[in-house]
Amino acid sequence: MDVNAIREQFPILHQEVNGHPLVYLDSSATSQKPRPVIEAVDAYYREDNSNVHRGVHTLGSRATEKYEGAREKVRNFIHAKSTAEVIFTRGTTTSINTVAYSYARANLTEGDEIVITPMEHHSNLIPWQQAAKATGATLKYVSLQKDGTVSLDAVRETVTENTKIVAITHVSNVLGTINPVKEIAGIAHQNGAVIVVDGAQGAPHMNVDVQDMDCDFYAFSGHKMGAPTGIGVLYGKQHLLENMEPFEFGGEMIDFVNLYDSTWKELPWKFEGGTPIIAGAVGMGAAIDFLNEIGMDNLTAHEQKLVDYTMEKLHTIDGISIYGPKERAALVTFNLDDVHPHDTATVLDAEGIAIRAGHHCAQPLMKWLDTVATARASFYLYNTEDDADRLVDGLLKTKEYFGDVF
Structure with missing residues (x-):
């Protein structure tokens, strides 16, 4: 994997910020976009801009072909059985809310349980709080181990025959913890529950096989994997999606409408009301092509080498607290003593x-970490050991500056 050649594909990286070459270490929030993605979106707007599925004219046909072609690329990227299981959304948040509304509220009753963990992003926590309030279900938490990992014994102790939904992040956006979602899925299914996986920090960084994982739902965003903002995916097993009602109604998702009742299109379109995020889907397809050309195994190996290198360097700094387990994904969360x-x-x-x-x-x-906030450096395929060195040098300057202040 030639990182320097890859960096050449990211125009935004070739600039100075405050008089210094940019080092971008915030890819967990949003990744930068490679030239092929930028060009694909530009070409769509320049040459093919039209609504999809509606017109028989040439532009409409080309736009539809690109939009549905992107869906097939997503299906292949996550190894779903069918494109019927791939729903385009605005992102991970919308994907999880779709499950919380269309599945949870229809299937939960008082006395049922929703099991999550304290490490969840708010997008995989608040929807379940609201679902529990709406249905009378109980929200339960799997306890974390001291290093911020989840033990399967703790999962087994928490998930019961009353558990109907287990919702867990694939990778923690704070700790970098990579959760054993396949094994947790097995425990959920043994108890008759479905599992919802927040893949926002998983899909961009590692191979995802939803069939091997045996998850019931998997949610992720395009903007963290080189695609535009505002596009995401909800994967769901087809039999579950077929029995769910959409929660967003309007054009595009209908089959037949009369004055007092309507019927819905087949999957996946019944969950894609209104004009879809066409350019975003086109960009996501281009991002998947870009990642596939590099190879997800190569990307993961590069990130692992880089995070190991960074951790070793950070441990040489006096007065630094690093949060999370030793084995982690491509991010490091930390605090310097006495520095906000x-x-x-x-x-x-x-x-x-x-x-x-x-x-x-x-x-x-x-709260579990006993702090109000942390700093986080997160890496992607375009980062280098030089970036890590710049981070360490910057932290030493930070310590020096605040040491002089106080």
């Missing part, structure tokens, strides 16, 4: 280094 993470991020930004600081949409996890 927002101050850390501000000093690093002055050096041209972009990281994330805050609660990362995971306030219950911050």
Whole structure:
């Protein structure tokens, strides 16, 4: 994997920020976009812009072909059985809310259980809080181990015959924990529950096989994997999706409408009301082509080598707290002693280094970590060891600056 050649495909990386070459270490929030994606979206708007599925004219046919072609690329990327199981949404949040409304509220009653973990992003927590309130179900949490991992014994202790839904992140956006979702799916199914996997931090970084994983639903976003913002995917097993009612109604998702009743299109279109995110889907298809050309195994290996290198460097800094397990995905969350993470991020930004600081949409996890906020550096296929070195140098300058201040 030639990282320098890959970097040449990302125009945004070739700039200075505050007088320094940009080091972008915030890909867990959103990734940068490669030239083929930018060009694919540009070409769609320049040459093919039209609505899909509706017109018989040439532009409409070309737009529909690209839109549905992107769906097939997604199906292949996650190894779904059929394109009927691939629903385009606005992103992970919309995908999970679709399950929480269309599946959970129709299938949960008082006394049922929804099982999640304290490490969940708010997008995989609040929808289940609201579903529990609406149905009378109980929200239960699997306890975390000290290093921020989930033990299968804890899952077995928490999931019972009353559990109807298990919702868990594939990869924690704070801890970098890679959860054993396949094994957790097995425990859920043994108890008659379905499993919903938040794949926002999983799909961009590793091979995902939803059939091997045996998850019932898998949600992810395009913008974290080189695609445009505003496009995402909900995968669902076909028999589950067929028995779910849509929660967004209007054009495109209907079969027949009369004055007092309507019927819905077949899958996947019954969940795609209104004009879909056509350009976003086209861009997502181009992003998948780009990732496939590199190879997801190569990408994962590169990120693993880089995060190991970074962790080793960070451990040489006195007064740094690093959160999460040793074995992790491509991110490192940390705090410098006596320095607020927002101050850390501000000093690093002055050096041209972009990281994330805050609660990362995971306030219950911050409480579990006994902190209000953390700093996070996250990596992707375009990052290098030089980027990690710049991060470490920036943190040393931060410590020096605040040491002088205090």
